Each structure stands twice: as structure tokens, then as C-alpha cells.
Amino acid sequence: MLDLHPAPSRSDDNTEYDVVVVGGGISGLTTAQACLTEHSGDVSRLLLTEARDRVGGNLTSKQDSEYLWEEGPTSFQPNDAMLKAAVDAGLDKDLVMGDPKAPRFVFWNKKLRPTPSGPDLVTFDLLSIWGKLRAGLGAAGFKKAPPGQEETVEQFVTRNLGVEVFQRLIEPFCSGVYAGDPTKLSIQAAFGKVYDLERTGGSIFGGVIKLLQERRKNPPPPRDSRLPPKPKGQTVSSFRKGLQSLPEAMALKMKDNIRTKWELQEIERADTGFRLTYRTPEGIRDIKARCVALTVPAYVAADLLRRDCPDASAGLKSIDYPPVAAVSLAYPMSAILQDRLDQQGNLPGFGQLHPRTQGITTLGTIYSSSLFPNRAPPGWQQLLCYIGGALNRGIVDQGEERIIAQVDKDLRQMLLKPDAPKPKKIGLRIWPKAIPQFNLAHVEVVQGAQEDLDLAGYEGVLLGGNYVSGVALGKCVEYGYEYANKIAKYLQSKVEAATVPSQQEQDEAFFV
Template sequence: MLTMVVDSGLKDDLVLGDPNAPRFVLWDGKLRPVPSKPTDLPVFDLMSFGGKLRAGFGALGLRPPPPLEMLYAGVYAGDPSKLSMKAAFGKVWNLEQNGGSIIGGAFKAIQKRASSPKPPRDMRLPKPKGQTVGSFRKGLVMLPEAISARLGSKVKLSWKLTSIVQLENGRYNLTYETPEGLVSLQSQSVVMTVPSHVASNLLRPLSAAAADALSKFYYPPVAAVSISYPKAAIRTECLIDGELKGFGQLHPRSQGVETLGTIYSSSLFPNRAPPGRILLLNYIGGATNPGILSKTESQLVEAVDRDLRKILINGSAKDPLTLGVRVWPQAIPQFLIGHFDILDAAKSALSNGGFRGLFLGGNYVTGVALGRCVEGAYEVATEVTDFLSKYLYKQSQ
């Protein structure tokens, strides 16, 4: 991710959250901090003593750990009973597989790193002070805008792909609807990073099997609601040294609130709200609450405000200032049980059908986090480079 930041010319615009800022989970009507370091484990009150023992035994592989509903809700807006641990949280799954338990796997990973020479760090990259989150001075929109500026006229906006046809020479003819009318062009390779349901429709004339597989991924609706309150509206018990501090809060659905979670935007990054106010980014909806699609924007704001007044905001506070409401009817791909099997089926159908140079990418392939999407972009770029190198080599023979 930092490499992408530097390559895009945004190093000086990068802003990082405080790695020591707490994260909170709503449990039994109270916001409880999640342990951020080993010394927090004995004293944190998110779990009972018995729960801590079960979690510890689970980490050692001696018995199942407690449910991870808060993680599923926060990352995927998903239903924990249906998500695949292997697909959704692959790093944790790999630790358990490699070491017999999470702790055993962690020790093996540490040993492997210690015995393997570490590649030199790119000296251009910023050095965060710890594990944290990042954005840019004017928000995440700066990243795609910077990439577009660097690529110049190679980037086409408002071009909608309507069809892909494979020609006899193996190349692909792509037809687009553009502001200037229909435009067709040919390419030896195509990388599709659109949502899987969009890719399914485009690929059906080429491979019904690939299209059928891609149509099976589920995207629940999610709404992002940005609202602002006066600082004085925050409950006293939620303040740390007189300020709202932290990354934000997660709300398991079992706790009786509709909002999935809240990010403390103005606490994380500078200049996100004027003096005396706070900016909160809230998410509502998800796999267990598809009914948000029937709500108006004002009803979504009311739902979020109602939940926040149970947790963070004084009940007597004035109505919040609404800064933005965005609803995605199909938002985050769910990494359900069998996810990798479906993805492999789609890729195999394209490969077996002779569609060389046609690559699937995007968050349903790599993972939903922005960092994984960036990693996946570098990975698929390497695949395309290798493919084109082999193609050009054959052409030269």
C-alpha cells in the first residue's frame, strides 16, 4: 500500500491514524476497548474470565474459540454463520493449519522469518509508528485521482464496456458506450476488476460456465452515513482526556442496534471537521439487514442517530448535521463457505475455454480490504506482464 502511495506521488499527502488509538466494541450496553497489546489481555473487560480462558484454549488449539461476530460484521457486513474462515480470514486460518493452533502457527511463522533473509526495505517508503490505518489529506479520493493524473489520456472516464468478443487470432474486441458514442478497440489481454455479477453478464457470451460461477457470489446492501455532532454532544463516559479518541466502534447485531459500526473520522485524521465538532462515518445494512433498501436517506440517518444516542451521544443533543448518505445495493462480496471453489471454477472455465489473457481481479478475488486490493493489483499486473512476454516471444519465433 505504501509503495502505491509513493508511486502515485502522494507521500506528502499521506495521513496516518494513531496506532495506540483504542478500538471499541459494544457489549452489554457499553463500549469496551479491544486489547491492542499482550499486556491488555488480563484486564480488558470485553470478555468474562471464562471467555478469556476459552479464547486462550482456542488459540492453543485445545478447544474452539468464541464466535467472531464483531469481526465479520466490521469487515464484511456479513453473517458469521455463513462466512468461510479460510476465505474471509485466510491469514488466521493458515496459522492454525500450519501450527495446529493460532499460537503454534504464529511461532512457526516467526521462526520462518528469522531463518529467511529479509529483503531490503524500499527507502522511499514512509515508516508508520505501528499498525494503523491511513488516508490522505483530502480523503481517499486523492489516490484514484493521482493515478489517473499520472496515466493521463490512457485513463478513460464514463466508458461502459458492453461486450467482449474473442477474435480468431486470440485477441479481444471490446465495445464501449462512451460520451462520444460506441467505441471498439482490440487488446491481447483484459483484466476485469468489476464486481463479479457485472463480469458474469459480460462473460456469458464467451463462457456460460464462467458466468454461472461468477453469478453465485453474494453482495449485500450497505449504506455509509456521514453525520456531524458538536463535541459537547458526546457522553462524558466516552471521552478520554476530554476528547473522543479511537479508531471507532463495532456493534455486533446481538447487541440490539441496527448500525454495524462507526468510524471516528475527525479523531483519526486532521481537518475532517471544524473546531468544536466531530465527524462520524457510520455503516448500516449488511447480510443480516437487507431491509435498508426500503429506507429513505432520512430514515437511514434517523436509524444511525437513534443507535448513537444509545451508545455515544447524549439523548438531549440536537439532530446531527447530515453530510452524506450513500447506499450500495450490492456492496461487499461475501466470502461464504465454498468461495474459493466457485472462484476456481470460474477461472478454470475461462482457461479451459481457451480464453488466454483474460484475467479476473477485484475484491471478490483478492479480499475486500483496500490494502489487499492494491496487493492484488500488483499481483495481476505481474501475471499480465508474464503472459504478454510469452505471447511476444512466441510471435517472434
């Protein structure tokens, strides 16, 4: 495990930090890295504090002599922000990319069917002809107008693209990303880019055309020349030694600014900023900060703010985090149905998703060892299965054996031969509060909580983390850079306020 900086001596406690970033998950680390590299003028004294004995938050890669597996997220979409974070952390050489042509499957009507990937848009058999027609007409604008109030994902997709697209593509996709309930998820909060297409262009196609026109008018700034070439097609990435390499590499570069095993207990207003009280291995420690950047889960932020900002706290507490279990199993290749294998005897593809209506409890399965190298010994297939979510909260009480038995039973209905041997358990991790749900009113809840903080005189406590940015790793990282800008702006505004004389000071000066 990465040995980070030990707890500071007592004398360090008198430092007033420009910013204390609370939480050493990917959001906190990116924010800290961006502050230090891009805003060093405004943020020279930065501390990042993490309650656990390691950084990374949800990112949890494990390795033994045979397998390399993930117990949290499995991969990320390599957007420029993610690639930049990897380059800044010195990890660009360790990037591994999934095959962009690897098909994704949905289990529908007793069969694994590939999702459309472009050229097969007309021939793919996940949707009926009527379903495709309905989707095409709806996307072109032949659909009901928006109702004038916030819609759920189910309402928006059914209205724009029809029931089939919802049931067979989007509903399982919601399980895959949020482990969520699409009858509660807000389209605006959970899939803002899709929502914006209809809002700006009148229809989904209209929005795409508008977006392309906008891009032609205002081309994006040139790419950072240090970034690896943009991957072609829809692909996902990781690192040679797993996702946790990224937070570890980031932390190594910032090791003098990081304290692990520091759990924030209290935030209080102090004269020029805030006093933060921590439980540390050396006992209770108080430190001072001009600005506090929270990247802890919303329910932790709610507890920290309960006493002095009860309204913000209540809003944050209302964000739901259902449980998810990540179950990594291995089967010999001979256990996999022959028609799923390619000519070399490999299982091609990214993985599969399971609509809730199809009698399968597991939410989805990633073909881990097909996707990235060195994840399983020759002759074995590693599968990472996610189970639980907003519609199956009971997994927290089920125990490992029952969870594995359920996942194995599900796989036998879709991917494995009936006489496949029992799986080898590689790893299993239950996340009791896994992923924040961007349900109806999420945007107002988060904005409202920040406004409540400002009203309570806590405007220097900024809210961040995946419930603010979006849950995908790429979103957390993108927001980390934005968050660093906000922190720098806040600090600048405080300096300006301190240097501009108040009205009373101006009046006094006039009469002297």
C-alpha cells in the first residue's frame, strides 16, 4: 500500500490552508492536482485529507498471482479530462484501451443480442422493425411535446424514442451506470446531454444537428499536445495494473499535501475561514482553512453540516445511495457456450446488461479478461458481475454464498453451458451505499444545498464529488478541473474583498 505522509507535528496545526480538500477519491485527488498545477498562485497551501488508510475511494484494484480484478468501478471512457489526469499523474504509458469494436450485449427474450454500433443500425435484432421505426420517427421530431415539468428517464425516452428503446436499451443502461430505477431517475440530472438535445433542437436529431453547427462555429480549443491520440469509436480504458494506479500515482506526486487516516468530524466558522476538527491516529487535530472543498459522499457532508447548516444538511441527506455488490468470478473457457466464443476460443465483447423484466437478478456482467490484458491466466475467463441496486436492496443481508449462487445461476441462463463447473471466486465486495441516484429534483437539491450553505455564512464550503459532477469517472475528473477553478475564484474574491476598502472605510477616508 502506498505509504503517504505521516500526521504532521503539532506546529503544522497553526498553518492556515488556502484550501482543504476533504476526501481522497478520484474527485478530491483531481481537484487537488488541478489546484496545485493550474492555480498555484491562488492556492499555494493545500491539504487533502482522507479518512481511510489509502486514497482512491471507490477505485479498488486487487491482484494475486493469477488474477487482477476490480472491486469498484471497472473502466472509464477516455475523454480528454481523464487522459489529461493520467498524463499529469505520469501514467500515460500504462493506459490500456478496450477494443472499440467489442460488442455489448443485452439479454432480451432468452438471447444475448448486440446493441447497435453504427453500421448495423438497420439489421440489429434487439429492436423490432416497428421499434426501430418508432425510434427513428421520434428522434426526427414526430413525438409529443415536452410536458413542461421535469421528466423521469422512462417518461423522456418513451415519449421521444418509444417503449422498445426504453425497455431494451435504456432501462438496462440505467442499471449499468447508476444501478438505478429509471422511473425515478431524472433525465435532466442523469443524462443531461441527451435532455439538452431535445431542449435545444426540438428533437433528438434536431439537437444533434444544432450541436454539430455549434461545434463548426465555435471549434473546441486545440487538444493538449501531451495527450495520447483520441481513441477511435466508443471504447473504455483502464491501466495495466488496474484503475487504482491512477489515484496512487496522483497521490505520490502530491504526497506532502496528503494526510490519510484523517477523518473530518466537524466544520466550524472561524474568523477568516473555517476550523476543521479531525480524528487522526495521533488524536484529535484542529486545522484552519480559508476554503473547504468537500468531495465526500452527500450523506457524509450532510452529517458534517447538520449542526450549523441544517437546511443544506437535510437536502444532502435526501440523496439516495442504494447498495451494489461487485462479484468477480472465473470459469474455464470450456464452460462458456460454444456459440459465444470466436474462432480462437475467446469470449469477444465488452459485456452484457440484463433488463429487469427478463428474469435475471444480476444487473450486468463485464467480460473483464476479454476487455483488458493480464486479468486471468490462459484458459480462464474472468467475469465481473454487478448485483443489487435501487430495485434489489436486499443484497446487503444476503451473505457472499447466496450472492455468488445467484450470479452463477443467472450466468447459466445466458452465457454458460448447463454442465459448467462451479465458479472460482476471485473477489467480492459489497458497497452498502454505492452510487448516488440522480432522481427527480436532484439538480435543485444540490443547488439548493449550496445556496443554503451560502446563506448560513458557509459560502467558503464548496460541494463537490460524484453527486455534484455525475457518477462516471470521466465526469468526476472533468468536474475536478472545474472545481479547482471555482476554488481559485472564491479565494481571489476573498482577497479582492479584503483589499477593496468598505463603504465605511471610504467615508472615513473622505472626512479625514
